[in-house]
Amino acid sequence: MALYRVGNSKELDYNMDNRDSKHGKLLPCTEDRIDSGLDSLKDEEYNGIVNEMERLKMNPAEATADYCNEPWKLELTEDGDTLLHLAIIHEATDYATKMIEHSRNDPFLNTQNNQRQTPLHLAVIMEQPQIVDRLLKAGCDPRMVDECGNTALHIACKKGSLHCFSVLTQGCTQQLPSILATTNYNGHNCLHLVSIHGFLSLVERLIELGADINAQEQCNGRTPLHLAVDLQNLDLVRLLISKGANVNSLTYGGYTPYHLTYGRQNMEIQQHLYELTAQELRDLPESEDEESDEEPLSEEDDQMYDDFLWMGQK
Template sequence: MEGSVAFNDNQRDYFVDDLDLKHGKHMHCTEDRLDSGLDSMKEGEYQDILKDMEELKLAESQRECIQEPWKEQMTEDRDTLLHLAIIHEAKECIQQIIERSRNDPYLNFQNNQRQTPLHLAVITEQPLVVAALLQAGCDPRMPDQSGNTALHIACRQGSMSCFSVLVQFCSREHLAYILSCANYDGHSCLHLVSLHGYLHLVECLIQLGADVNVQEQCSGRTALHLAVDLQNPSLVNLLIEKGANVNSLTYGGFTPYHLTYGRQSTEIQQQLYKLTAPELRELPESDEEDETEEGSYSEDDDMYDDIQLVGC
């Protein structure tokens, strides 16, 4: 064909290699090429070539994993090089490791305390590292040995910078899951910020979709119950403003108003008295019967009549 150029085996290096590109060498075409070359292929050859290219990419990625033995290195506490780099705030090292571990399970590796690199980045207050990890594919839903996700830790620490990055780069589905998730103490993120009195974070979590009436799993207290326990009138006002249910009952049947008994703040007590349903203002009766000296006796005591302590 007119204008075509034939290459023998010794001329294949005409195509620019990677080294030439790195040194800034460029090829200049004297005329535009109008055809893609696909018309000269037989039917099915193009799809076969695409399939071969995909297989080559997969093989290359597998070879890269095999050729990175540093990913297998860890301390006796099962801290990887990435864990250690974050702990010591070695920024350049962190960046290089993250770049070479995109969408790799290595990013979610947990040490003996079940901390991922993301947990440590929040603990050490490194929001830029938090952002880099999330963008590289780190899973924000993973809990540590206490059941805390990275967001739970940010809430507990009151870290607004790490909190902001986490909620910004989490997917909508992941964030919804985390907000409804309780740690092993039964506390959600909203409970944690309420316990520590972080009013701004309380407001942020509710705006993000956290349930203002979620109950902690241990006793069934809501954030409003906790606010009364803490005698924090500002938190009480904020939660009520955001829709907290003043008639919510703990597992023992107590409203937030019931928790004002014996507490110093008359302001909180008077406020909740007005808002609580009249039928819920009285303290619930105890299920335990009053015990007398005779009543405290148990039939089970007879089981141990024949037991004598040595030396008695």
């Protein structure tokens, strides 16, 4: 059985650290698998898993009797992977299909490993649209998120996986509105991700599916149009404007997309947005320092605070 490794991917300036809510620590956010899933297994454990997977080839009559206890669903590696996770990682499609067929509407399909990845997450990462389709039809939950807050659709958008994207959007129509509104732990929804990575066809498709074209990312309030200016992507700027993006939208700091053209090279983007931006919003907002009318403390004012005591002394 060949080993497949899926490397880390980072989002350049847009990737933020994941925060551990329990301990308040910042942890690096890794959205893809960084190990094969079998590296941590001992030889006897590996052989045991192979034997369990071989049992999936039995005929239907034997399967009905043997699957009553379903001990194979309880097998976990040190990484928290089930046999289904491993079958997807190693592209053992026949094994994965058999396990999915015997797990319809079973919570087993939503088992999360130590990276909180479900089999659906891994099927998208490993570019297996047929397995994605089988998982959805078998009752897995496409709203579940991994340790970085990404649904399977978030991952498909980040990778630009057209086949998995199509299967997911067609196979979870009821849950789709909530998924499109979901932001990962970097504050990005699906439309933000395809905008950042410049997948124009997916941008257009998401808008057609009901994604909010003016949704603000949670870190500083940039809309997809702000992101397009940041990335100096003229085609994306034009597409978003043609689809009704609000050129007067403001970030949390009060900046329009036009403001973000200052100091950037593409003058065509700047001119285009200048003409569309409301006149009263063309000037850069004043900084807090400029708005502040407070005078520095005088020596007399400073003396007002010299009566603090520390361990009985001034």
